[in-house]
Amino acid sequence: EGKKESGHLYIENKKLNSLHGTRIGCWFDNGTEHPSLMIPLVGFHSNTLCSIQHIYYNKDGKCCKRFDGKYKDRDGFFLFGQPEKRIAVVEGFATGASIFEATGVSVAVAFTCSRIKTLAPLLRQRYPDAEIVIVSDLGDDEREKSATAAKAVNGRVFIPSLPDNETIAREETFTDANDLFRLFGEEELSRQWEDFLENTKNVMTGWPLAKTIAPRISFPWDILPAQFSQSLKQLGRSCATSAHSLPGMALAILATTLGRKVVVQAKSGWHEPLIIWVITIQETGDGKTPAMRKLTNSLENKQKQEHDRHHDELAFFESLPKEERGTPPKPPRGYFTTDFTFEALQSELEDHPTGGLLIVLNEASAIISSQNQYKAKGVDRESLLALHDGHVARVIRKGKSVMIPKACVQIVGGIQPKTFRDVFGEKGNKYLFDGTIFRCLYTYLPVKHILLNDESWNEQYHEAWHNTISQALCWADEQNNVLVLKLDASAQERFFQWRNNLDRKKALLPEELRGFLPKAYGYALRLSGAIHCLHAFYNGDTPKTTLTLSDVERGISMVMFYLGQAVDTIKLLSGVELKEDFDQTKILEALENGPLTQTDINKSVFKRHKSSDEIKETLKSLLAQGDISEKKTETTGRPKTTYCLVREKSELSEERLCMEPAVGLNSLNSLNSEGVTEEKDDGLII
Numbered sequence: 108e109g110k111k112e113s114g115h116l117y118i119e120n121k122k123l124n125s126l127h128g129t130r131i132g133c134w135f136d137n138g139t140e141h142p143s144l145m146i147p148l149v150g151f152h153s154n155t156l157c158s159i160q161h162i163y164y165n166k167d168g169k170c171c172k173r174f175d176g177k178y179k180d181r182d183g184f185f186l187f188g189q190p191e192k193r194i195a196v197v198e199g200f201a202t203g204a205s206i207f208e209a210t211g212v213s214v215a216v217a218f219t220c221s222r223i224k225t226l227a228p229l230l231r232q233r234y235p236d237a238e239i240v241i242v243s244d245l246g247d248d249e250r251e252k253s254a255t256a257a258k259a260v261n262g263r264v265f266i267p268s269l270p271d272n273e274t275i276a277r278e279e280t281f282t283d284a285n286d287l288f289r290l291f292g293e294e295e296l297s298r299q300w301e302d303f304l305e306n307t308k309n310v311m312t313g314w315p316l317a318k319t320i321a322p323r324i325s326f327p328w329d330i331l332p333a334q335f336s337q338s339l340k341q342l343g344r345s346c347a348t349s350a351h352s353l354p355g356m357a358l359a360i361l362a363t364t365l366g367r368k369v370v371v372q373a374k375s376g377w378h379e380p381l382i383i384w385v386i387t388i389q390e391t392g393d394g395k396t397p398a399m400r401k402l403t404n405s406l407e408n409k410q411k412q413e414h415d416r417h418h419d420e421l422a423f424f425e426s427l428p429k430e431e432r433g434t435p436p437k438p439p440r441g442y443f444t445t446d447f448t449f450e451a452l453q454s455e456l457e458d459h460p461t462g463g464l465l466i467v468l469n470e471a472s473a474i475i476s477s478q479n480q481y482k483a484k485g486v487d488r489e490s491l492l493a494l495h496d497g498h499v500a501r502v503i504r505k506g507k508s509v510m511i512p513k514a515c516v517q518i519v520g521g522i523q524p525k526t527f528r529d530v531f532g533e534k535g536n537k538y539l540f541d542g543t544i545f546r547c548l549y550t551y552l553p554v555k556h557i558l559l560n561d562e563s564w565n566e567q568y569h570e571a572w573h574n575t576i577s578q579a580l581c582w583a584d585e586q587n588n589v590l591v592l593k594l595d596a597s598a599q600e601r602f603f604q605w606r607n608n609l610d611r612k613k614a615l616l617p618e619e620l621r622g623f624l625p626k627a628y629g630y631a632l633r634l635s636g637a638i639h640c641l642h643a644f645y646n647g648d649t650p651k652t653t654l655t656l657s658d659v660e661r662g663i664s665m666v667m668f669y670l671g672q673a674v675d676t677i678k679l680l681s682g683v684e685l686k687e688d689f690d691q692t693k694i695l696e697a698l699e700n701g702p703l704t705q706t707d708i709n710k711s712v713f714k715r716h717k718s719s720d721e722i723k724e725t726l727k728s729l730l731a732q733g734d735i736s737e738k739k740t741e742t743t744g745r746p747k748t749t750y751c752l753v754r755e756k757s758e759l760s761e762e763r764l765c766m767e768p769a770v771g772l773n774s775l776n777s778l779n780s781e782g783v784t785e786e787k788d789d790g791l792i793i
Contacts, residue, residue: 148183205288321670348394366461380497468520553685635662
């Protein structure tokens with residue numbers, strides 16, 4: 108008939124409609140017996156009674172809460188209803204009862220605010236598909252703890268509020284959902300709950316949000332010059348390694364040639380130098396170093412020429428009588444180094460014409476381990492971070508200081524997954540939270556079978572890359588002033604829009620990932636500038652003074668690729684390693700025997716145990732990675748698509764060679780229609 112069940116003063120004071128399975132007992136306080144509301148706590152794992160919470164009023168009328176003295180099981184909780192699609196997690200019994208009565212949703216009571224963060228993950232394990240809502244009290248500490256607990260389980264936080272235009276009496280308190288329930292009724296609590304669910308239904312947090320914002324994607328090859336993309340893919344195949352890590356390395360090498368002669372201006376007061384640090388995380392023996400060395404070969408040759416020049420000039424200088432010698436020859440100009448210490452950098456960069464220097468690390472752990480080797484205490488990380496920002500760095504050693512001027516020091520290197528986890532995760536991930544790790548662009552590649560055949564990096568592709576580097580070096584050396592690449596109006600609008608949309612979600616992302624975002628904004632500008640210069644020099648041109656919308660879109664696309672890699676990179680620090688995509692491996696192995704259609708693949712490779720959509724997605728990934736190609740034909744009036752492994756001849760098609768001659772591409776004009784050079788007495792012809 109609507110009459111409230113009661114039996115205890117606490118139930119009446121909280122305006123609750125039921126005992127909800129609790130019982131009335133007694134509690135002795137200083138020898139006085141008090142009627143108590145007995146709330147059973149059930150062990151989450153033991154599923155047995157582990158304690159009882161007694162709620163009673165003492166002789167002064169104060170509400171008291173005590174646990175049974177035998178309470179030892181710290182995962183004890185009380186449950187309203189049966190968990191289904193949604194579970195609310197609350198601190199106290201009255202709050203839980205109020206939510207349950209007003210909404211009908213299942214409620215788990217943790218009994219203390221701090222124990223919510225313990226109970227929520229247990230509920231997530233037992234009910235992986237359920238939505239978890241943390242119901243917070245209004246205190247700042249409670250809000251913070253509730254937010255932390257929600258983030259850990261990809262949940263949401265509900266916080267009650269005073270209804271619009273409503274006030275409460277001075278003697279009343281408003282601190283939790285029960286206060287809303289008892290002062291304004293279950294209808295108001297129900298209304299706020301429904302509004303909350305509607306307004307936050309699309310809110311995602313934590314790693315699921317990270318995966319949504321920055322999914323792991325194939326490298327966007329269309330942002331690079333078409334022939335250069337084909338060149339890098341072939342280089343990867345020739346070394347039996349993934350080509351995904353090569354574009355970043357190539358841009359870092361190009362940025363070395365330009366040094367401080369080019370900067371990108373997002374707006375007045377915001378300038379980004381072309382400084383790019385690229386690290387490939389890959390198992391040893393997976394071909395990351397040979398491909399990197401082929402790209403750096405042009406700078407290595409330049410370095411050898413400089414050393415030979417210095418050697419010859421020094422020999423001539425020393426052969427002269429002392430009174431005729433004059434000024435000693437200039438030291439060799441630094442193009443690259445494998446010595447990553449600040450002492451070595453100072454020597455290389457002193458009086459450098461552009462400040463551009465490439466650090467090549469076969470083992471990228473040297474970013475950390477090579478620092479401080481001359482210091483018993485202290486760190487060099489501040490100077491390391493200054494280098495990344497293009498600022499002056501000064502390191503104090505015993506008896507001297509090392510001053511490194513404004514420079515554009517690039518880093519390319521590789522590291523094994525276990526070594527990365529051991530080095531960068533050292534001492535509680537200190538290199539994560541001090542910002543060191545955020546300054547690199549990572550390509551994290553799982554163990555994967557890649558076909559090795561007789562294909563090599565085509566000499567004409569190599570020459571085109573060498574010509575690009577040479578032209579960029581000559582241009583930078585002739586520049587008296589810094590070229591400032593300014594964003595035009597549409598490019599600036601797009602950049603700010605992208606940056607702001609991403610930054611709005613920063614607080615919802617895992618703490619470990621947030622630090623990548625500010626650096627990603629800067630890298631989007633740096634990469635936009637570097638890709639703009641690559642297009643110019645590769646096609647025999649010089650950089651313009653303005654970055655257009657298409658330039659900025661290219662930089663953003665590349666950064667989003669790296670953010671997807673960063674998600675898996677950070678997870679690696681906690682021991683979550685990427686696994687090989689065995690579906691891709693099986694398809695590649697099958698295609699070694701010849702071309703196949705999708706139907707053939709489903710039948711022969713997967714024995715029809717895979718859906719058509721699954722196979723399509725796998726083939727799409729392989730196409731994007733450049734591992735396979737497709738050919739579309741018509742048979743009996745029906746279209747037919749055949750897939751085959753990418754070989755050298757199929758990459759260098761006649762169609763792809765139909766392009767304007769350019770300095771960087773002149774050597775490509777010596778290819779015939781099958782991608783093979785023909786020698787005749789009068790030279791090379793197509």
